[in-house]
Amino acid sequence: MSALADGLVQLRRYPSAVAGIAIIAALLAVAAWAVIAIPYGSALELWRGGAQWQQHPVNARPAWVNWFRASSLPATQRVASDPATVEVEEYPGARRLVIPIELDYDHREFPSELNVFVDAAYLELEPFLRMTWHTPDGRAIPLGGRRVSRDERISISQDLALERRLGALPHVALFADPAVEGRPRALPGRYRLEIEAVVFEPESTLGATLVSYGRVHGLAGTDHQRRDLLVALLWGTPVALAFGLIAAVGTTLTTLFIAAAGVWFGGWLDAFIQRITEVNMILPVLPILVMVGTLYSTSIWLMLGVVVAFGIFSASIKMYRAMLLPIREAPYIEAARAYGVGNTRMILRYMIPRILPVLIPGFVTLIPSFVFLEASLAVLGLGDPELPTWGKVMNDAQSESALYHGYYYWVVGPAVLLMLTGLGFAMLGFALDRIFNPRLRMI
Amino acid sequence: MNVQASVTQAGAREVVLSAEDLHTWFELKRWGMLRIGHVRAVDGVDFALERGETVAFVGESGCGKSSLARTLLGLHKPTRGRVIFEGQDLGALDAAGWRAHRARVGYVQQDPYGALAPFMDVRRILAEPLIVNGVNDAAERDRRIRAALEEVRLLPVEEFLGKFPHMLSGGQQQRVVIARALILAPTLVIADEPVSMLDASVRVEILRLLRDLQRARNLTLAFITHDLSTVRYFAERIFVMYAGRIIEQASVDALLDTPLHPYTRALLAAIPDPDPDNATHYKEIPGGEPPSLLSPPPGCRFHPRCPVAIAGRCEREDPPETTLADGHRVACWLHVGGEGA
Ligand SMILES: Nc1ncnc2c1ncn2[C@@H]1O[C@H](COP(=O)(O)OP(=O)(O)OP(=O)(O)O)[C@@H](O)[C@H]1O
Ligand SMILES: [Mg+2]
Numbered sequence: 154m155s156a157l158a159d160g161l162v163q164l165r166r167y168p169s170a171v172a173g174i175a176i177i178a179a180l181l182a183v184a185a186w187a188v189i190a191i192p193y194g195s196a197l198e199l200w201r202g203g204a205q206w207q208q209h210p211v212n213a214r215p216a217w218v219n220w221f222r223a224s225s226l227p228a229t230q231r232v233a234s235d236p237a238t239v240e241v242e243e244y245p246g247a248r249r250l251v252i253p254i255e256l257d258y259d260h261r262e263f264p265s266e267l268n269v270f271v272d273a274a275y276l277e278l279e280p281f282l283r284m285t286w287h288t289p290d291g292r293a294i295p296l297g298g299r300r301v302s303r304d305e306r307i308s309i310s311q312d313l314a315l316e317r318r319l320g321a322l323p324h325v326a327l328f329a330d331p332a333v334e335g336r337p338r339a340l341p342g343r344y345r346l347e348i349e350a351v352v353f354e355p356e357s358t359l360g361a362t363l364v365s366y367g368r369v370h371g372l373a374g375t376d377h378q379r380r381d382l383l384v385a386l387l388w389g390t391p392v393a394l395a396f397g398l399i400a401a402v403g404t405t406l407t408t409l410f411i412a413a414a415g416v417w418f419g420g421w422l423d424a425f426i427q428r429i430t431e432v433n434m435i436l437p438v439l440p441i442l443v444m445v446g447t448l449y450s451t452s453i454w455l456m457l458g459v460v461v462a463f464g465i466f467s468a469s470i471k472m473y474r475a476m477l478l479p480i481r482e483a484p485y486i487e488a489a490r491a492y493g494v495g496n497t498r499m500i501l502r503y504m505i506p507r508i509l510p511v512l513i514p515g516f517v518t519l520i521p522s523f524v525f526l527e528a529s530l531a532v533l534g535l536g537d538p539e540l541p542t543w544g545k546v547m548n549d550a551q552s553e554s555a556l557y558h559g560y561y562y563w564v565v566g567p568a569v570l571l572m573l574t575g576l577g578f579a580m581l582g583f584a585l586d587r588i589f590n591p592r593l594r595m596i
Numbered sequence: 597m598n599v600q601a602s603v604t605q606a607g608a609r610e611v612v613l614s615a616e617d618l619h620t621w622f623e624l625k626r627w628g629m630l631r632i633g634h635v636r637a638v639d640g641v642d643f644a645l646e647r648g649e650t651v652a653f654v655g656e657s658g659c660g661k662s663s664l665a666r667t668l669l670g671l672h673k674p675t676r677g678r679v680i681f682e683g684q685d686l687g688a689l690d691a692a693g694w695r696a697h698r699a700r701v702g703y704v705q706q707d708p709y710g711a712l713a714p715f716m717d718v719r720r721i722l723a724e725p726l727i728v729n730g731v732n733d734a735a736e737r738d739r740r741i742r743a744a745l746e747e748v749r750l751l752p753v754e755e756f757l758g759k760f761p762h763m764l765s766g767g768q769q770q771r772v773v774i775a776r777a778l779i780l781a782p783t784l785v786i787a788d789e790p791v792s793m794l795d796a797s798v799r800v801e802i803l804r805l806l807r808d809l810q811r812a813r814n815l816t817l818a819f820i821t822h823d824l825s826t827v828r829y830f831a832e833r834i835f836v837m838y839a840g841r842i843i844e845q846a847s848v849d850a851l852l853d854t855p856l857h858p859y860t861r862a863l864l865a866a867i868p869d870p871d872p873d874n875a876t877h878y879k880e881i882p883g884g885e886p887p888s889l890l891s892p893p894p895g896c897r898f899h900p901r902c903p904v905a906i907a908g909r910c911e912r913e914d915p916p917e918t919t920l921a922d923g924h925r926v927a928c929w930l931h932v933g934g935e936g937a
Pocket of ligand 2 (some may be wrong): 788
């Protein structure tokens with residue numbers, strides 16, 4: 154394999170190859186980190202969505218958008234009640250608790266939502282509570298009272314009665330600066346939520362968390378189901394690379410072996426392989442994938458299998474055959490026959506290694522094309538139902554009309570990662586092409 | 597040479613390989629299926645090689661020398677006739693028999709660079725025949741590889757083991773090819789124009805190496821060439837091939853000094869000869885094209901080019917092979933019945 158080693162050493166002389174390798178290395182690092190930091194099971198669990206995300210904002214932008222804004226968007230703030238500051242008054246058959254929760258808010262933009270999560274401990278009698286909102290400028294706004302059960306989300310933002318009473322969305326009205334005319338602005342300062350609770354059992358306790366939902370979240374933002382997009386962008390990396398690599402290796406090696414076997418044995422086997430290839434080349438793969446996905450399953454592994462199966466008898470079989478035909482007649486092959494090399498060894502050890510270096514550039518550029526195929530399938534709604542992938546994120550964005558609503562980040566994240574993948578492998582592939590196909594160097 | 601030649605003529609040695617009425621025809625097809633005839637690359641060849649002798653096959657390009665070599669190696673299946681090697685009819689061999697046969701016949705090709713897989717280093721190249729022939733012990737293989745490299749004088753061995761063919765000179769490549777041909781300890785080595793692609797300066801070295809190895813191991817060496825000038829100090833017997841047949845065979849001295857067949861004379865005239873007598877002697881040499889192997893001319897195949905063809909005979913009847921004194925055999929109407937040239 155000297156040609157191979159020499160070629161790889163030569164890569165250093167191509168800046169594009171170095172950049173490509175750097176990009177690929179970065180993607181691999183991200184993939185490795187994702188798999189280590191978020192184990193497969195918890196990635197699926199996280200992506201399934203639901204209650205675990207309830208303290209995350211809906212459709213929050215990535216935090217870095219604040220670098221480009223004059224007035225910063227708030228991030229999510231959670232403040233839990235502190236048992237030490239709770240005032241207790243004993244009554245016959247009941248206790249009255251006064252729980253203050255203080256929120257330091259320093260943005261002129263409003264939060265996206267305001268909720269209180271109550272954690273009540275009791276046996277039979279549900280506690281009763283009443284909340285009052287104290288603004289930094291000293292106004293006190295009653296938020297109403299109610300009974301609460303064990304794990305209760307009190308959704309202030311969705312309290313329609315409150316909205317009617319305040320004349321605006323509660324999380325806007327509660328933070329609005331009364332001094333501002335026209336477009337409302339938030340008033341920065343220390344807000345206080347006072348929860349007056351009455352518990353009816355001696356053992357009863359009550360804690361609460363005030364969540365002021367942000368408009369920005371993390372590196373990647375969140376989607377319509379409050380899921381952190383970073384999970385999908387991180388986990389999409391190993392999935393995309395694995396899909397691309399397995400599909401590229403699977404098709405290249407199998408195709409190569411079949412082409413070599415056809416060339417070596419010749420006769421009807423060769424003719425048969427050629428005819429299958431010709432039929433397969435006119436079969437439309439994408440509609441077949443759509444059909445399999447629609448009728449059977451959209452599991453990524455099934456899709457991978459179908460892609461590889463249809464990729465085997467591809468046009469490359471013709472190309473490999475054309476390259477292998479003269480090699481079949483090479484004197485070293487004749488010599489090998491003369492010292493008794495059998496068919497399998499001849500194909501695997503004498504024919505295939507001869508053209509392997511020439512195939513490496515094509516192989517490297519094949520990887521991203523399968524990554525794109527997987528993403529396209531996901532965008533078409535044929536993504537894996539469970540795995541977080543870049544394509545799925547784009548599919549969600551599309552079905553939620555992300556661009557219409559201005560959630561560009563929802564599309565940009567996966568698109569940039571896809572483009573980086575394509576770019577990295579393409580830059581490496583083109584440099585490899587120049588090294589292993591020296592005739593290109595003249596151009 | 598004379599001493600060796602006389603030993604040969606004594607005929608006391610054991611026959612290693614013999615060909616009987618050997619034919620190798622290639623089917624010519626058009627559009628992949630339509631048979632339009634046969635290329636009669638080997639068309640009725642009889643000879644016997646004795647243990648320890650070196651025989652040169654000579655003839656112009658396309659006369660079927662390589663096809664004959666490949667048939668002897670078992671790379672082509674004979675269309676008709678038999679090859680008998682060490683008493684075994686090759687046509688009757690099973691898979692295991694073939695494997696054993698392949699280990700006993702070495703093959704040295706014309707183009708040393710093409711004969712070596714470019715992606716294998718020397719160690720690998722030499723290990724391959726051992727691996728496929730069941731030498732499974734790595735230490736044993738290593739020992740034999742080193743011994744083989746020493747034998748072809750690629751020294752120091754260590755320096756060559758890791759080299760790839762493109763890092764070697766043509767002569768070194770051919771030494772590796774020879775080492776590979778000998779590593780399974782064959783009794784017969786077939787060398788198909790082993791020096792014709794090499795630089796003139798290394799040809800003699802390689803020929804000498806082959807001759808030394810042949811002597812040291814008492815090999816039977818079938819040496820194909822179309823360069824008669826190297827034959828004299830190398831071979832004991834010469835077989836002259838023309839259009840798929842052996843038309844004359846004799847000891848080197850007999851053949852070079854008294855060539856009988858007009859074609860042999862033509863070949864000899866093509867050698868630059870410092871002796872002015874000889875230079876003028878065979879002036880009547882014909883030109884013309886080698887015959888088509890698809891439809892060889894009737895009668896003697898050489899008659900269209902023969903300056904001394906007997907009208908009414910040579911173009912009608914195939915000349916029989918006549919054996920003259922000292923095992924000198926020739927297929928020519930001029931010599932039927934022991935007449936001299
Ligand atoms: N595998 C094959 N299929 C068809 N025809 C063949 C095959 N091998 C050789 N021939 C033909 O057989 C004839 C003899 O070829 P061969 O290679 O034996 O000649 P040669 O004497 O070795 O010539 P040279 O001195 O040029 O090497 C040629 O016409 C060639 O085209
Ligand atoms: Mg030849």
